[in-house]
Amino acid sequence: VYSHADWDHCWGTSGLIADTVIAHEACAKRFRSGDVANRLAEKQTEAPGQWDAVKLIPPTLTFTKTLTVDLGGVLVELHHLPGHTEDCIVAWIPQWGVLLAGDTVETPLPYFNTESAALLPQWISALEGWGTTPRMNVVVPAHGEVGDRSLIERTVTYLRDVQAGKTPIVPADMTAFYSETHTKNQALMQSHP
Known part of the structure; x- marks a missing residue:
């Protein structure tokens, strides 16, 4: 479950085994809009090599x-x-x-x-x-x-x-x-x- 789509709340999911990732619909929208990916790109530019293993996993089940x-x-x-x-x-x-x-x-x-x-x-x-x-x-x-x-x-x-x-x-x-x-x-x- 993502509490929201800020980097410190959703970037570690690829290290878990989960078929379902739950979040609010607005969280999924942040993934779709590129907001989450853009923040990762910023972090990767700030600290080359440090964030390369991060794999973004969007929510699979949303609610409003x-x-x-x-x-x-x-x-x-x-x-x-x-x-x-x-x-x-x-x-x-x-x-x-x-x-x-x-x-x-x-x-x-x-x-x-x-x-x-x-x-x-x-x-x-x-x-x-x-x-x-x-x-x-x-x-x-x-x-x-x-x-x-x-x-x-x-x-x-x-x-x-x-x-x-x-x-x-x-x-x-x-x-x-x-x-x-x-x-x-x-x-x-x-x-x-």
Whole structure:
């Protein structure tokens, strides 16, 4: 299952044995449009030889809103949640109370771009809905530490603050990557119409 078509979420699939690769229809569109292949070409130019073994595997089964998959008696509900990208999804495992959040929740803070900025109202609204899901015990972001529903609450607060032009409270001990991400997020929202 691809959470979305960013390189760090879909380039390793050729190393697995899988007849079915599931993703949102917008993810498949990114493969068809050349977006995924173009990003690979960029990486190959930046670091010759490093990415030569990557074989892009497009989704074979897509959905638009929700899809439930039975993994040997464990039901996993895949839900579209545009935000970080248009094609983002989350996976909800109700019997375990686990939300696999992909890049819709990230610790210590989410990364976004021009596309994300345009999707911010949808992203916030969808996360607020997930934040009230009964029985949610665990939230697993694709990047960062595993936590509980408070990860969703912190992400929503951060997104709302940045959207409103406020200075969000962020951890003082963030890595350089996340400090830079925070600065870029704020600048992007200031320039976004």
